[in-house]
Amino acid sequence: MTATENPVGPAPDTGTDAAATGESVTVMGDLRSHLLKSKAGIAGIIICFLFALVAIIGPWLPFIKDPAQQSLPDKLTPPVGWGGTWSHPLGTDQLGRDILARLIDGARISLLVSLVAVIIAAILGTALGLIAGYIGGKIDTLIISAADVQMAFPGVLAGLILVAAFGPSVWLVIIVIAISSWMVFTRVGRGLVFTLKTSLYVEASELAGASSRRIMWRHLLPNLVSSLITLSVLELAAAILSESAFAFLGFGVQPPRSSWGLMIQQGRNYITDGWWIVTFAGMAIAIVVLGVNLLSLWLQSFNDVAEREQIILERPGG
Amino acid sequence: MLRWLARRIIAAALVVFVVTSLVFVVTHIFTDPATVSLPLEATEEHRANRRAVLGLDRPLSVQYWDFVSGLVVGDLGESFWQSQPASKLVFERLPATLKLVGGAIAVTVLLAAPMGMLAAWWERRFADHAVLGFSMVSISAPPFWIGYLLIIVFAVQLGWVPTFGSSGFVSLILPSFAIGLASAGRLAQMTRRGIVEELRKPYAVTALSRGFSRSYTIVHHTFRNVASGFVTMTGWELTRMFTGYTVVIEVVFAWPGVGRLAIHAIENRDLILVQAAVVVLATLVVVTNLLVDIARRLIDPRVELA
Numbered sequence: 242m243t244a245t246e247n248p249v250g251p252a253p254d255t256g257t258d259a260a261a262t263g264e265s266v267t268v269m270g271d272l273r274s275h276l277l278k279s280k281a282g283i284a285g286i287i288i289c290f291l292f293a294l295v296a297i298i299g300p301w302l303p304f305i306k307d308p309a310q311q312s313l314p315d316k317l318t319p320p321v322g323w324g325g326t327w328s329h330p331l332g333t334d335q336l337g338r339d340i341l342a343r344l345i346d347g348a349r350i351s352l353l354v355s356l357v358a359v360i361i362a363a364i365l366g367t368a369l370g371l372i373a374g375y376i377g378g379k380i381d382t383l384i385i386s387a388a389d390v391q392m393a394f395p396g397v398l399a400g401l402i403l404v405a406a407f408g409p410s411v412w413l414v415i416i417v418i419a420i421s422s423w424m425v426f427t428r429v430g431r432g433l434v435f436t437l438k439t440s441l442y443v444e445a446s447e448l449a450g451a452s453s454r455r456i457m458w459r460h461l462l463p464n465l466v467s468s469l470i471t472l473s474v475l476e477l478a479a480a481i482l483s484e485s486a487f488a489f490l491g492f493g494v495q496p497p498r499s500s501w502g503l504m505i506q507q508g509r510n511y512i513t514d515g516w517w518i519v520t521f522a523g524m525a526i527a528i529v530v531l532g533v534n535l536l537s538l539w540l541q542s543f544n545d546v547a548e549r550e551q552i553i554l555e556r557p558g559g
Numbered sequence: 560m561l562r563w564l565a566r567r568i569i570a571a572a573l574v575v576f577v578v579t580s581l582v583f584v585v586t587h588i589f590t591d592p593a594t595v596s597l598p599l600e601a602t603e604e605h606r607a608n609r610r611a612v613l614g615l616d617r618p619l620s621v622q623y624w625d626f627v628s629g630l631v632v633g634d635l636g637e638s639f640w641q642s643q644p645a646s647k648l649v650f651e652r653l654p655a656t657l658k659l660v661g662g663a664i665a666v667t668v669l670l671a672a673p674m675g676m677l678a679a680w681w682e683r684r685f686a687d688h689a690v691l692g693f694s695m696v697s698i699s700a701p702p703f704w705i706g707y708l709l710i711i712v713f714a715v716q717l718g719w720v721p722t723f724g725s726s727g728f729v730s731l732i733l734p735s736f737a738i739g740l741a742s743a744g745r746l747a748q749m750t751r752r753g754i755v756e757e758l759r760k761p762y763a764v765t766a767l768s769r770g771f772s773r774s775y776t777i778v779h780h781t782f783r784n785v786a787s788g789f790v791t792m793t794g795w796e797l798t799r800m801f802t803g804y805t806v807v808i809e810v811v812f813a814w815p816g817v818g819r820l821a822i823h824a825i826e827n828r829d830l831i832l833v834q835a836a837v838v839v840l841a842t843l844v845v846v847t848n849l850l851v852d853i854a855r856r857l858i859d860p861r862v863e864l865a
Contacts, residue, residue, distance in 0.1 A: 401821050405830050512711050
């Protein structure tokens, strides 16, 4: 965005294509110019850090109850402020289990699954993008056609067919999220390689006789890292939402293990006399995704690739 | 235009072909409908019998030919959970899904266009920040959770609308909002950004300096130039809806659509029916993309399309 203070004042580069002036072409780029950058970034970092911390040290936190411990006399106790007591600050579920403890326990699965999926997608997608962009030719055509087909076959559909074929499992959810995200990295990586390929230092190392592998690994990849990390954070937000949806449908982790999506699935029959189960589990998802989105905005303000963002927007099956 | 259209249609058909072939690979090579339909403890003999009954003991090439030629005439196999043609079951449910997606896209457009214009009108003022806040929250919250919150507030507490099912127009409101809010959030920001950018261009500055009000200029001049992007984005949101959270929202609201049918088919180990639902939804995505490209070209012939 051009940061002119006068909203109707003519920008110096009027009439030029947004991409050509290095402006971003998206929702995200726009959100960024609005938020006070650092505030959003700090809020995002704090939220992500807190959730990660809780996910890691959850079971050793003081005053936290056993998430699996049932107590039928205490079932559907409301949270503090709605008639509950501090022994169950966020109330209990239909089996008398402590909601807060289950949220902390569920954070592990929800966040770990999304994180692993995005890491797999990033590694696979980047490798294919590097190869497609640098080698070019038929390999490029093949890889980019595969990416186009993947765009037309969104994750939820892949999830339906794979769960129907192999039954639900956590690994299946990881794979489904990874295969619905790799092509984003491939397209961005490929686009960046196209522009880097003609730079002097790449030509110099080609002339010096460096192998393709060495050029891709030592010269091109390091230049992609910052963009790809930013992209990974954005994909992580989508992955957490996907994971929660799959868990809600019962495709992923099975009881007695817990995840946020599964808590909503189990709490949905009690929305009349236990609204807090669904409400707090969903709130956990929404807050962590908001944190990741804020972090992503902030990262994008450091490196900004218009083309990449356009690709994100064009993804189907969010 | 015609040549472009022909090329575009062939490309779309190719994508459908590849996607359906991939589905066949999963459902017939990695596993098969007979194995899926039987419990894990079934003996090999049981499985062989079931395979013979379903014609799965024939060579894969024959089965594949059957599958592809069936697709062309709209035969998607026989559901053994319902003992009916799978295509009949899916197409019976399709109108409900289309109705839901239609409602959601209406919510999206009716919220996004005015919000985007308001935000651009009061750029960097309160309304702008409020729209931004709405966008951030709506894209971060899981749609099925929004669905339950809407049910808790409007159906359970206030009793204004039925909790679930699809009885008439009223029951369409909550699920449409549950799906459409996130899309509206994304689209509102895109609209706002487009208008703000257009307002800095010479033609808009001229209009403003000749004394047209900011609102008049936005509605009559700049929004028209953003329209092409708006349609494209709406199209993308449409494809997202067909395959994304619509499935989940159908489960939340017990909406009798294709997505919920697929989930029930999974619960009943009916691989053929799941396959049929997935093939139909994937085709819808490709067709929607095609229509969006055509609409874009009609709105703005300058748009260069590969």
